[in-house]
Amino acid sequence: MGRAAVPDIAGRLGMDVREVGARLAALSTTGLPLIVGVECDQQGIRNAVAAAQQWAAQNAPHPGAQYSGPHPMSGPHQVPGAQHLSGPHQVPGVSGPQHVSGPRQATHAMPHPQQPVAPQPPMSTWGPPGSAAWARGDQPAPVPAQAPATTGQVGTRLEVQGVSGERISIQLIEVVDPADFLYTAAGYELQPGERSVVVHTELTNHGQVPFPSLPDMYLELITKDGAPVGKAPVSMSSRPPHRMGVQPGETAGGHTVYVLPESTELAAVRWTAQPGDPQRTLLWDITDL
Template identity: 50%
Template sequence: MAVTDPVDTRLLAALAELGKAAVHELAAKVGMDPREVAYRLVALSGSGLPLLVGVESDPQGLRAAIAGAPPSWANRPPPQYPAAPPSQPMPQQPPPMPPPVQGTPSGPYNVQGAPSGPYNVQGSPSGPYNVQGTPSGRYPGPPPRPPQPPRPFTPPAPPLDPAVSTWGLPQTASWARGDEPVKPAGTGKRGRSGEVMETQGLEGEQLSVQLLEVQDPADYLFSAAGYRLEDGERAVVVHTEITNRGSIPFASLPDNYLELLAADGTAIGKAPVSLTSRPPHKIGVKPGETLGGHTVYVLPDATRVVAVRWSPRPEPDERTLTWTIED
């Protein structure tokens, strides 16, 4: 009989080298599933090849299993077999199947080396991207985000009652100073560029954040790093500094949720690039440590930026800090 299946040929060549071997040992040598190896060996044995497929057992253990008594090997873990590579498709006319085995299988074969699940990566790269030469296309950033609905940066809607307009809503103190609008609830602290404001992280970290500088536009810095802006775009670079005043390490990227706020309330997220001349933020701020970094933004040239917002989470809350940058 001539063997034409390349998988059978490889299997028989390995068996000829070993001479005599258990099914799982032969399967480990050729890198296949033991069940498929057993199936192919039984089929090849019935085709007239000088091949004998045998089974070795523990007679006392089998009798105990048949009698219903718990065998001594019942609590042993299942054998570990290596993962099987993809094999060639089986013939359309399979050879006779081996006689059915009574009982139920002990379980699936556990494959060693397989990952237990996806790896969660937090934050952004901690170092700059080294760019050699000028890229042939635009910067490797995400496509422009569609316009976002205004977030709670806009002042509250004017009241309908003239008396309320004069004295403010009940239980508020908007009548005390007429030059400042009522701050919407849950938007945190507000200041101006250059001010240091204190807040907390998600784990209770005691933080101080300062907006040092906003370079708008910063197209020349963007081009010097090897990136290219599309027509109608401009780059903005924001320099911030963060201090950990407490005893709990701040383990996140300081500018992970540092956003620009447009005049219409749209939030603009940072671009996934860094500039060699303006070092980016690095992940983590130890207790007592002060670190600074630069964040890059790419936005439409017609967008008017009015504020910079820092938050420890994607949505603003009472821990959010907002700096006004308009004169």
């Protein structure tokens, strides 16, 4: 391919973007003439950082808040880590042997605080869960509420918010099932017992932030048993695939190809912004096709 974005390569291969990036980075260290680079929207990065900083400032504790540790004790008490000594030993700065029996004792008194202050919960300095900031590693991530997926039929345009905050809508235009004649006309060959399906979708970016990924990165077919069918790593010149990224105010269309067992019964087409994200899931019913 010469020059390509990692998500584009992942889309062609039907693999996870992180795995493709890790493999390319590993290959670049073996002496191959391969450079793995990074390109980003500078203003978008600045906006994400500013939003995380604003959230941290709004959730900062009161300036007068105090944290209290273990309550101090007065009078003789056991010093943590004290060594048990018996018999004569030399104390630095004192002539002659000194005899100490039992654990060392601290005889100084420590003052009590006037009023104990209840400990405050630690502030999360990594931003809200689900945002561009990462979650704290010392606290379990909260489990988001399971919201029902937005549903529609073929031809319905459904709206959703992207991972970066972009407002987008996706329309399921057409489902060609079976699409064996398109598949073989593009030069591909189906194995006995297989069939192909072509799904045509359009993504419109209504926000001010570019949509950075392939519109059909996680577009799946759902069988009547609830099993997902991922897209095949092929494209057809007669049915152009999706391209990487959609700028604000633009609408981009493309076709996604699937290869599945001939006897599989399909129930829906599902789009998600990222795997395991029920908050950003769209579902189109295709049982009547």
